[in-house]
Amino acid sequence: MKTGIETRDGCSGKWIRGIFPAAAVVVMAAAGYGADAKYPTAKVMTTGLAVTDNEVTVGILHSLTGTMAISETGSVEAEKLAIAQINESGGVLGRKIKYIVEDGASDWPTFAEKARKLLVQDKVAAVMGCWTSASRKAVLPVFEKENGMLYYPTFYEGLEQSKNVIYTGQEATQQILAGLDWVAKEKKAKTFYLVGSDYIWPRTSMKIARKHIENVLHGTVVAEEFAPLGHTQFGSLINKIKLKKPDVVFAAVVGGSNVSWFKQLKAAGITADKQTLLTISVTEDEVLGIGGENLVGFYSSMKYFESLDNPNNKAFVPAFKKMWGPTSVIGDVTQAAYLGPWLWKLTVEKAGSFDVDKVAAASPGIELKTAPEGYVKLHENHHLWSKLRIGQWKADGQASLVYESGLIEPNPFPKGYQ
């Protein structure tokens, strides 16, 4: 997987090489592409980026192979869909978006190396990419040094802000606080059992959750426990939960462990009729592996569910399934990844330029009214204002919406939670 649209690499003969780009230009001109007189290339791009009169190149940088491919596949699909739709509707400043796909291979140094390749060698105008915090931390210095623009889709632990990154997922407070408020009010919850996988995101999330439970909700955390990544046996942990009988189990278990966790909960007789469980790590993607029957009645705290009933989402879901197959599912992060190319397009058009400094400066205040999750707006801190939604899982793998907050201001450095 090197390039998305092979204009040169795919053809062998010399004469084809000569003719094909020429033909492509003709086709694109016919389709309405080509630099608008208002936006000559020399004016919209002054920093040597890969922008021509007809085309602008962006990068897609996710894990296509390795353990993280499981999560990142959906993001790649959503980004390709968004780019295809933008191209159909006339491109960005009259230019068609061409993308180069690079594989981070679930390996953080590889992410950094590929990011450098995209920025230095390919001169891409923006990169949609990364999933885990580890990969983002690995590419961050590269983006800051080479002055690139990264659109990062995953909900994450916060505590970060960069001129060179736009965070289209929720930071921790947006996902956790409103969710805990809801469960405390709706379920009259006083005692909480916190469970997570043992790495930075669950640990930071649980730290924030604990402060909120103790200081704001005046509840009790009866236990906070982390299982090693890849842990497959939750028998002892489940017995501890049975002994402590918390009002709510608040969970952030990830990956293969997540599947074991829910299957074994069900097998041990902990089901929604007896135990309230709120998780921040289950989207429609995870349900595929866990199986809807093991999740029935449990709650997820997310900003997006595939089943959302609004006009934007009603257009988005069929378009996604048309492109990627009727059995594909759309999780929270997949939707957030879909926002990346659209936000970038709006920002470039507001700035009237592809230059990274101008795009970064124009980002605050960008409003996207067509997002499947509903209206979103970019904050000065480069995160999105977004709503918090609680979904209750059904056996068919879809969630029914039980609560929706108002727009929540992103706050990656929450005071009193560190």
Added chain:
Amino acid sequence: MGGYTVGELGAIFVMQGFSGLSLFCVYLLMALGLAIIFGQMGVINMAHGEFLTMGAYATVFTSKLAVDHFPALVGVYFPFAIVLGFLIAFGMGYLLEVLLIRHLYKRPLDTLLATWGVSLVLQQVFRSAFGAREVSATLPAWLLGSVKPTESIDIPLNGLFMMGLTLVLSLLVFIFLFRSRWGLKVRATTQNRVMSGGVGINTHKVDRLTFAVGCGIAGVAGAVFTTIASTGPTTGSLYIVDTFLVVVFGGAASLIGTVASAFSIAQAQSVMEFFLTSSMAKVLTLLAVITVIMARPEGLFSIRVRK
């Protein structure tokens, strides 16, 4: 008693005992195949986990087939899935032995590297063929939920099923190794390859079969694990470290050792997880194993041979 009634503590004690036993079964199911391959043949098979993944995928596809085309069979497909898991893993194991392993018997360290490569290749093959996302099998109703002997005790049905199967499989392996002609040949070949060849045993054939059976058992483990854990391209790698731990700790050449080691590691892990945290339990288990291995490099049990 910390605010808990005697009844509650009793119930937890029973369930905790059960979860220790389930963990023992998981370890044993994984380690049996490896004990045969590593213990009997001395091949370090890093791709063992991927044979487990094959069994798991076989189960998922059998379940899909049943759900889509033979809805009447959804309740009974599981035993067939287990057999299919065994056959696929057995076949692939046979192939791997013929193509790769047999060239490396005299270079045990190279088998480590080669099979690790095979494991990476297989993971990517699974990912390309079946998609990167996790999948799940539709389980028959008799494998879901729990039995409740009293109001406060839940015994998972899938755990009971796994225990039964572990028992049967262990018995079969013992019978094959210690009560059959084939087992005799395997043991003879392990102890003295040249002499075994001299008395007319086709040692290459024995190698191939032994390796394939070991892989087949991993396939069975994979099929059963779909009831308690995930099925994805990297599922097998979640188990491989624990599995080697069990086999090495038990004494590579001894099946009894494998059973004893699986039991002690599982119980230690399970009890410590209850009183400490999962991460801490893992650390302490590893420390204990390292200490024992330092004192007894050959593991808990070993066959006395003249060197």
